[in-house]
Amino acid sequence: MSDSNRRLVIEGGESIVDFNSKAFKAVPESGIEDAVATMRAGMMYRYQPKRAEDSHVSLFEAEFATHLGSNFALGVNSCGAAMFIALNIAGVKPGDKVLSNGFTFTAVPSAIHHARAEPVFVESNLEWGLDAEDLENKVKESGAKVLLLSYMRGHVPNMDAIMAVVKRHDLYLIEDCAHAYMTFWNGTKLGNFGRIACFSTQSSKGLSSGEGGILTTDDIEIAGKALLYAGSYEERWNRHFGIDEDLMNTLQNQIPGYSMRMTEVCAALLRPQIPRLKEIYQIHRQNYHYLEGLLENHPNIEIPKPFPEVEMFCDTIQFHLRGLTRKQADSFIEVMSLEGIDMQIFGVKRNARDFREWQFLKDIEAVELPATVEAIEFACDLSLQPHLNTSHMDVIAQVICEVLAFIIMD
Ligand SMILES: Cc1ncc(COP(=O)(O)O)c(C=O)c1O
Structure with a gap:
């Protein structure tokens, strides 16, 4: 200088x-009061309350799913964790290729690295959205079957063109909505285009709790797998809303638990932020x-x-x-x-x-x-x-x- x-x-x-x-x-005052009450009661762990109705995390999940218009939401401890779980559910194995943005935050390629997969970067255009033409080329070159699409800084690519590529090549679409709360394409909220969407509640984001993340989906099997990956064990899945018991009995113990749960304090801070x-x-x-x-x-x-x-x-x-x-x-x-x-x-x-x-x-x-x-x-x-x-x-x-x-x- x-x-x-x-x-x-x-x-x-x-x-x-x-x-x-x-x-x-x-954080709204009511969220601070609820967080303090959970701490006073020593109820910080999401599975301490015996029923979903008494858990801030389960209630937050139901409220966020309603806000987004999805069937399920799962609170986790970061968006990076949500993306890692999503990649596992998509069946990504070590060495697999995963398509993603060349322009995004380091947490996104890091989640791919965490899954021991290899990112295939797609160009971003001057509007900072993913380039659909380059996506088509990179799909053909790499043979990758999973797209982790990041709406970096809330910028939205041409979703019609992107979804056409996704359909043509039967890609498994995971949306990174860390920056895309209340963001719409043709009136549809982002987070409703892929099989799974991932949100962040780290402090700079639309919902803010220091750290935290949300995984959303419309698919009950994905929801069941996601809560097990996040670290639900024994039969604690019965403390989630909308879960199918037969399905959970089939999935039980088939999936590792990576200890990525959201805390009650975090959810208490977040709940009054949804209407805001x-x-x-x-x-x-x-x-x-x-x-x-x-x-x-x-x-x-x-x-x-x-x-x-x-x-x-x-x-x-x-x-x-x-x-x-x-x-x-x-x-x-x-x-x-x-x-x-x-x-x-x-x-x-x-x-x-x-x-x-x-x-x-x-x-x-x-x-x-x-x-x-x-x-x-x-x-x-x-x-x-x-x-x-x-x-x-x-x-x-x-x-x-x-x-x-x-x-x-x-
Ligand atoms: C675009 C984008 N995706 C994902 C993440 C990861 O979020 P988290 O810090 O909750 O893991 C971030 C973090 O800022 C981000 O900027």
Whole structure:
């Protein structure tokens, strides 16, 4: 960073940002009270309550399934765990190939690695969605039968085209909805397209409990297998809603339990957040579109539009920096941080969303994804949490524009 970057550029050295744009959502008071009550009673383990009706986890599962419109939901301890269980249920064996996004968070290829399988990366386009044409090519080249489709940052690919490839090649579709709460394609919530969907409740996500995950499905056999993989043993499956006893007696002891259960405390924190999702969705969308309007005509900013069929959750915004050198783009992020707004560029500086950094994968150096590199190398990422309002968006836009002017002039 040059010396001139080491000063604040707006309002003569004083930052005008007096808020934390990245602060995560607080838990509703009723959730805190319920969590404290479970701790006071020493009832933190999901199978301590003898009946599903008395378990926060089982009730959360029923409430989330209703919210999504799926038949079953299973609370687990992370989205990574949900994806790992899903891959096991899909029949993935060590050495098998699994299709997934070249642009996503490291947890996604890590789940494939955890299953001792090999990812086959599919290109992302400039809108950060999976490229259906490249998917078709990679299916043909690899012969892979499972697709772990990540809606990274809530961006939605052309689902009609993706589903056509899925059907044509009879792919087993697992959706990674970590960033895709309340996200719609043609009015259908994401999480309803695949055999299994996986959600995260880690703190930055739409539902927030520090750590946690949810696996959803419409298939009763998948649901039964999933709860056993998560670590339900003996006959504790009778503390889940909607389970078929005959089926569970058949599956019992045929499936390893990987100890990936959700705790009662976690579910207590999450339950009152489900009805809050709709309100948060409205706030996110209002902020996003307001900020988009302020920035979209800037000559150095390109904000890709989603397909008309898409409604996004909009808890983050991404844009491509245009007309800047690498050095200028990196300086932009540094000066934004000095001004009090933390942003990142996906494709630089050991970012965990850049596939070139996933060196735990065999032969990652040989992976060539030119379109994905183009999609991430100047892509800025900013969190828009729901405590923010349109006045904050005015400040954010002002800071972005002034910092860009400063960087370009420098
Ligand atoms: C796109 C994506 N998928 C999956 C995950 C994994 O979620 P978790 O941290 O709950 O395992 C993350 C984590 O942030 C993510 O960004």
